[in-house]
Amino acid sequence: MYVLRLVLKNALRHKLRTALTALGIVVAITAFGLLRTVIDAWYAGANASSSARLVTRNAVSLVFSLPLTYAQKIRQIDGVTAVSWANWFGGVYISERNFFPQFAIDPPTYLEIYPEFVLSPEEKKAFLTDRQGAIAGRKLAEQYGWKVGDQIPLRGTIFPGTWTFNLRGIYDGATRTTAESQMFFHWDLLNESLKKRFPRRADQAGVLIARLKDPDQAAAVSQAIDAMFKNSLAETLTETENAFQLGFVSMSEAILLAIQAVSFVVIVIIMAVMANTMAMTARERGAEYATLKALGFGGGFVSLLIFGESLLIALTGGLAGVALTFPVANGFREALGTFFPIFYVSDETVAMQLGAALVVGAVAAVFPAWRASRQRVVEGLRAIG
Amino acid sequence: MGIPFTYIVRNLFARRLTTALTAGGMALVVYVFATVLMLSAGLKATLVATGQDDNVLVIRRGSQTEVQSGIDRAQAGIVESLQDVALGQDGSPLVSKEPVVLINLPKRKSGKPSNVVIRGVTPRGLALRPQVHITEGRMFRPGTAEVVAGASIATGFRGAAPGETLRFASRDWTVVGVFDAGRTGFDSEIWGDAEQMMQAFRRTNFSALIFKLADGEHFDAVKQTIESDPRLTLEAKRETRFYADQSEALATFINYLGTTISIIFSIGAIIGAMITMYASVASRTAEIGTLRALGFSRAAILVAFLGESLLLGLLGGVLGLAGAAFMQTLSISTTNFQTFAEVAFRFVLTPGIAIVALLFSLGMGFVGGFLPAARAARLKIVDALRAA
Numbered sequence: 001m002y003v004l005r006l007v008l009k010n011a012l013r014h015k016l017r018t019a020l021t022a023l024g025i026v027v028a029i030t031a032f033g034l035l036r037t038v039i040d041a042w043y044a045g046a047n048a049s050s051s052a053r054l055v056t057r058n059a060v061s062l063v064f065s066l067p068l069t070y071a072q073k074i075r076q077i078d079g080v081t082a083v084s085w086a087n088w089f090g091g092v093y094i095s096e097r098n099f100f101p102q103f104a105i106d107p108p109t110y111l112e113i114y115p116e117f118v119l120s121p122e123e124k125k126a127f128l129t130d131r132q133g134a135i136a137g138r139k140l141a142e143q144y145g146w147k148v149g150d151q152i153p154l155r156g157t158i159f160p161g162t163w164t165f166n167l168r169g170i171y172d173g174a175t176r177t178t179a180e181s182q183m184f185f186h187w188d189l190l191n192e193s194l195k196k197r198f199p200r201r202a203d204q205a206g207v208l209i210a211r212l213k214d215p216d217q218a219a220a221v222s223q224a225i226d227a228m229f230k231n232s233l234a235e236t237l238t239e240t241e242n243a244f245q246l247g248f249v250s251m252s253e254a255i256l257l258a259i260q261a262v263s264f265v266v267i268v269i270i271m272a273v274m275a276n277t278m279a280m281t282a283r284e285r286g287a288e289y290a291t292l293k294a295l296g297f298g299g300g301f302v303s304l305l306i307f308g309e310s311l312l313i314a315l316t317g318g319l320a321g322v323a324l325t326f327p328v329a330n331g332f333r334e335a336l337g338t339f340f341p342i343f344y345v346s347d348e349t350v351a352m353q354l355g356a357a358l359v360v361g362a363v364a365a366v367f368p369a370w371r372a373s374r375q376r377v378v379e380g381l382r383a384i385g
Numbered sequence: 386m387g388i389p390f391t392y393i394v395r396n397l398f399a400r401r402l403t404t405a406l407t408a409g410g411m412a413l414v415v416y417v418f419a420t421v422l423m424l425s426a427g428l429k430a431t432l433v434a435t436g437q438d439d440n441v442l443v444i445r446r447g448s449q450t451e452v453q454s455g456i457d458r459a460q461a462g463i464v465e466s467l468q469d470v471a472l473g474q475d476g477s478p479l480v481s482k483e484p485v486v487l488i489n490l491p492k493r494k495s496g497k498p499s500n501v502v503i504r505g506v507t508p509r510g511l512a513l514r515p516q517v518h519i520t521e522g523r524m525f526r527p528g529t530a531e532v533v534a535g536a537s538i539a540t541g542f543r544g545a546a547p548g549e550t551l552r553f554a555s556r557d558w559t560v561v562g563v564f565d566a567g568r569t570g571f572d573s574e575i576w577g578d579a580e581q582m583m584q585a586f587r588r589t590n591f592s593a594l595i596f597k598l599a600d601g602e603h604f605d606a607v608k609q610t611i612e613s614d615p616r617l618t619l620e621a622k623r624e625t626r627f628y629a630d631q632s633e634a635l636a637t638f639i640n641y642l643g644t645t646i647s648i649i650f651s652i653g654a655i656i657g658a659m660i661t662m663y664a665s666v667a668s669r670t671a672e673i674g675t676l677r678a679l680g681f682s683r684a685a686i687l688v689a690f691l692g693e694s695l696l697l698g699l700l701g702g703v704l705g706l707a708g709a710a711f712m713q714t715l716s717i718s719t720t721n722f723q724t725f726a727e728v729a730f731r732f733v734l735t736p737g738i739a740i741v742a743l744l745f746s747l748g749m750g751f752v753g754g755f756l757p758a759a760r761a762a763r764l765k766i767v768d769a770l771r772a773a
Contacts, residue, residue: 017660024656031649060553061489061500062725063452064586090453158453160445160618200589233587235555237489250497251720251727259642265417266650269410273657276406280664
């Protein structure tokens with residue numbers, strides 16, 4: 001026990017220095033946790049996807065659409081229990097700054113395939129019966145202060161003109177990984193308008209979504225779908241929803257890698273600060289360590305004192321940093337609004353933060369501990385501060 | 386009278402390990418800070434350089450990007466016959482009517498797919514972009530399924546190097562050459578014959594119209610004519626402005642993220658400097674007392690310690706900047722959120738960035754050193770001498 005007391009007393013000898021070092025670690029560990037959470041948020045869409053859903057799109061790229069007739073053909077494939085479709089709308093709400101995803105969907109089938117978008121029965125009915133109706137996620141509605149019954153105008157970028165929708169419902173996510181920042185409206189409304197104005201672009205779906213009876217059949221069914229439309233005017237590319245979402249993530253991979261690298265840089269920076277503190281501390285106490293050795297304590301004991309002090313400071317800072325990460329992440333989420341639909345600190349992040357604090361504490365003590373344990377008693381006693 | 390500068394330098398040298406660790410921490414912060422600024426500067430430089438000032442780009446009103454736009458042949462004809470369009474040597478208007486689409490290609494290294502811009506151009510389109518020239522192979526022959534790839538696409542994507550073939554729109558396209566567009570956005574595109582592309586993608590609409598102004602000063606008038614014509618649902622932008630706008634979102638994102646990270650990191654480095662300087666003051670109390678007894682004023686002591694801290698910051702800044710300068714040899718390729726297409730760009734170190742980064746590191750040294758220096762200056766001569 002007395003070792004612990006000695007370590008604690010040692011740590012508190014230079015209160016200001018210890019406090020500053022711990023503060024540095026708090027900042028670094030919080031920043032590290034925040035950056036990891038940002039990376040997690042990027043992957044959140046893919047993690048929330050279901051393995052029992054396949055997404056079929058035009059093989060050339062998402063810019064090209066698929067004829068709606070494909071939906072019926074996919075429905076007939078063995079193992080497919082339901083088919084729906086959606087078009088990316090890409091409208092602008094008031095100004096370009098207010099970005100959020102909007103999809104034209106076939107409500108009855110889409111809501112059946114995506115049970116994670118939870119609507120009350122009345123809202124669902126109101127949405128289904130109003131062709132100009134739309135639904136929005138809870139977070140999105142809160143951000144712009146929308147209430148059920150509001151009219152929402154969107155300026156089309158892909159589909160020209162101004163489109164006005166009646167908000168008929170606000171959906172909640174079934175789990176905290178469900179994106180509550182999207183808006184959905186009737187595909188029929190879009191299609192009717194296109195039929196009149198741009199007949200060539202009518203009866204087209206951006207993506208087709210198939211629900212599988214059994215997720216294990218994903219590979220077989222996606223091959224069957226792609227084989228069916230091989231050599232047609234619109235060849236398809238079918239993948240699981242997870243792979244489809246990861247495709248988007250990998251497009252920003254360079255940025256993600258940079259953030260990841262930077263999240264480790266902050267740990268290295270704080271390691272330098274911590275190592276500096278420990279080096280100074282050990283240097284100042286050279287005579288003291290020599291005295292301990294002269295009294296009969298071994299080099300191992302001296303190292304233990306230094307390691308103990310370093311780990312104590314690092315872990316105190318680390319724990320405070322973890323605790324601080326949660327409110328900071330909350331503030332971040334509110335500031336960013338719907339940019340990251342899903343943003344929360346995962347258990348894995350917390351574990352990595354504590355691990356990083358431990359590593360910083362241990363690495364910082366290695367060199368001073370080694371030097372102190374090797375130092376000869378006579379030299380140590382001769383040394384002055 | 387001030388304390389000699391060499392005295393300050395020697396103090397740093399006397400505590401080599403501590404100086405190295407503190408300056409190393411600052412260097413890393415400055416490195417991250419400078420790299421991020423270089424990245425967003427590089428992106429802007431790439432996209433701004435893509436356009437020619439005398440060229441006007443016309444897209445459908447509200448469509449933001451070429452890929453989302455659509456212009457039918459009748460509308461294209463009206464724009465083509467405008468008075469302000471420059472004429473080529475053969476007397477025909479210098480207008481290029483181009484289909485622009487995205488295709489999904491796997492990256493050469495990872496095999497992961499990304500979107501690449503594929504543009505149908507005409508001989509006039511090439512004349513409108515004098516910065517583009519073939520570096521390997523030859524230009525595609527009009528009327529054939531041949532394409533040429535931009536320099537960063539040819540190396541970055543599978544099937545895009547000369548001699549290889551790409552399959553899209555139910556046809557095989559042979560890559561016959563590589564073009565260099567002088568590190569502009571075009572380096573991240575694939576070009577082929579406009580009419581061939583229109584047929585293959587079964588399009589009747591062009592995506593964008595590019596024309597050269599007969600007189601560069603007349604842009605506002607032309608814009609007014611196009612946008613007020615009731616037959617046209619189009620908008621016109623200078624080509625330079627159009628591409629600069631496309632760098633806006635990604636550059637802003639990189640800037641915000643990088644600045645936030647740098648500020649948080651700098652807190653760590655400032656604390657590091659503060660610890661070092663406090664320790665320096667504490668271990669030199671007797672020395673400070675002696676200096677004061679010799680007649681150096683409080684101000685001189687303050688300046689000496691602050692100078693030491695600033696020097697520490699400068700050392701970190703120079704080291705960090707030197708590291709960042711090496712990044713100029715690298716280029717980065719990622720998806721631009723605005724166009725949803727791949728764009729390759731370099732890290733560009735401008736004198737402005739170097740100055741800002743050095744000021745940033747000096748700032749860290751100043752903030753970290755001020756309180757310890759003030760403590761040193763406030764010491765009473767008698768107490769300080771007794772401390773020894």
